[in-house]
Amino acid sequence: MKKFIPLIILIVLCLFPVVIQNAYYQHLMILVFIWVAIGSGWNVIAGFTGQVSFGDAAFFGTGAYTAGLLAHHFHISAWWGMAFGGFAAMAVAFPFGWICFRLRGPYFALASLALNEVCRHIATIAEPLTQGMVGILIMPTFLSKIPYYYIALALAVLSVVFVQFVMKSKWGYYFLSIREDQDAAESMGIDTHKYKMVSLNIAAFLTGMAGALFMNYMGFIDPEVVFSLHDISIMAILVGIIGGVGTIYGPAVGALVMVAVHEFFRTGFFGLFKGLAAMTGSDAMISVAKTISHAHVLGFGILVVLVILYLPNGIVGDWDKLVGKIIPFKKKEAAS
Amino acid sequence: MILFELKNLVKHFGGLAAVQNVSFQVEKGEIFGLIGPNGSGKTTIFNCISNYFPVTSGSIHFNGQDITGLKTNKICKAGIGRTFQVVKPLGRLSVLDNVIAAAFSKAKNKKEAHDIAMETLEFCGLMHRKDIIAKSLPIGERKRLEITRSMATRPELLLLDETAAGLTPTEVDVAIDLIKKIRDSGVTIIIVEHIMKVIMTISDRIHAINFGQTIAHGTPKEVSNHKAVIEAYLGEEYAHS
């Protein structure tokens, strides 16, 4: 039975836009799919290989800009970005990993953060190429959300399947060995530097593709959006952690949860505060409603703290613990 | 035939000379004991051989080739396996996965890796534990996992760093049997051990160091009767017994 769950979910997802024709929900699902790809990529390098990246936006933004700039400068379809965006992100990841993975300790984490900032600065400064803060605007290919929906779904499914495939192969064993103990891994004949690079490049590729899709779908990007530390890099970490560090389906669960949380704040608790403001008509309430809609970063921050404290291995990873806490008797049953 | 040779190995940590000019040769097929009091530099020699850190000077030869400075993983690929004194299990993986990961170093595909792993688990007597998460193993079996994992890389030369320390007397006997069995399968062994019973019964030749310097070498009997060794290491009790 358990074997069929992914298949059933897939069928449900395929039917979703046919049944639910509300564009808003389709939009949310597209975002979820994009985050599944990003989260899966992050999970490969951080969750499976143990090298926590704080700078996924560098790859995401590179992918997005690749798609956008191809369309902007060469007038070819931004969909080419889906192919080139992944490779462009790898072109960023390669020299970066080459330098940072020679060192042990917190260098990689810090350097990835720095990479994030460097990329954002470059995208802002290199105006002739990127139009700086003005950003890149392209004409969307489709008016309907449905084509985007299926493309995004395909990307998400491919990411999950690909990661699953990788993790069952030699690479997967090597990644896990590196995560668990680098010295042991080296002594077992694993070229840790090389396989960290492989892992990072897989992550960069998936994230770059997601970025390119984002460009195609949203039609507009600027440095603050696609190279955002909070909205991309930290969100990627949250997607990875909440779902389940080092699990195949964790990023999918995490993406769903995080997009929901993001929406929850963006809409002021699904319109609760707006409603309250309209009802009471008080200025204070209106300003609270406004503030709340900008407070998703605060929500994320609190979430980071709570998740790391109480759910460090995510919903999928800490499932038993979670179930045990919510329904204590069930755990006993399972144990007996 | 000489399989392995250490020539004038020197290793300094800042001002501390941990290994000073140590040389020895290991014959193919023998068990070569390396002994010395705590802090005398045994583990450091192993770490130099596997290039866990660079040597200060001197050279290391294996199968007639100079392997000094080769990367750690290349050393393993060349055919030198090692265990760690402070065991390093891949904690969250199962015992089987630990061994499969190592087996990939010689295997062409996953099936082959799996087969090698199963074979090695059987050989080392850890088969009954294969589905246990490595970090939940008791210390004795963790030490055994170290050996199993390095055996799965199919080494020609195996460096064992205190694999019998911390074991119960029965476990020690089992370990001795395993080491002999490994030797009989054609693997040359360099062993570091504090437990005299182990080192004296299984070594063909012994090399003794103190403060990073060679103080004696020869057969177990010669070394255990050597004055410098008795003074430095074996202590009064052993000298009298």
Added chain:
Amino acid sequence: MDIFLQTLVAGILKGGLYGLIGIGMSLIMGVMGIINLAHGQLMMVAMYITFVLSHYVGIDPYLSLFITMPSLFLLGALIQKYTLNPLMEVDSILPENQVLMTVGIGMVLVETSRFIFTSDYKSVQTSYSDATFYLGEISFSVALVIAFFIAIGFTLFMFWFLLKTDIGRSIRATAQDKDAALLMGVDSKKITIITFGLGAALVGAAGTILMPIYYLFPDIGGPFTRKAFVITILGGLGSTVGAIFGGLTLGLAEAFGASYIGMAYDDMIGLIIFILVLLFLPGGFKRLTKI
């Protein structure tokens, strides 16, 4: 030549402040082995406290050090006690859990400040905010010079503290070898709490003395966090002496960058230094001098 000297002075003055920021970070790095990515955000909190005290109560920024530093010490200690220390017992796959935690805390601090103070720029105007004096052709900002000497004072105090007091020795012992310190009877939990508190208090002091010459908004912490980690990496992870050199180097590099390349590259210069250090001097100044 004048521009050069002027830039040199500006760089050194700034560097003194950066050193103070870096020492706090280095202490935390040394004892806990983590990079505190909420460091600049703690500084931001201190700056808001200074702002409130000056704006609503009328307390001079320099005097408010007596309030901001203990407050920040408390805040830091609480953070360590209730969010970072519990992580030591949590079994997690990711080794960087504590660093991630500091990121989350930083976000909470920034957004809470935004909640209270909005994103508007604030500043504290004092009689000496714009005052300058001249030595030859070179101008000195009075407030910056005062800030520099206060920073130097705190730095020297820290050295005395680390070298001569019992708590200071315990901190150094823990930084050098956690296990050995534990065996010697050092209460490592308590030491981490004190260390994080001290780190926060020091960066808080830096924020306060910066207030008369700087402006303030909730996101100001981010760039300073980055500066702090550049300083720490530059100095050599965990080295307090290194942090001072790191601070000076960054201060000078930024000053010369601003004079000779352009103001807009301020933040970028730190990042470039960071990359250069990774490439050519991994281990930082500590590696060169073995301090």
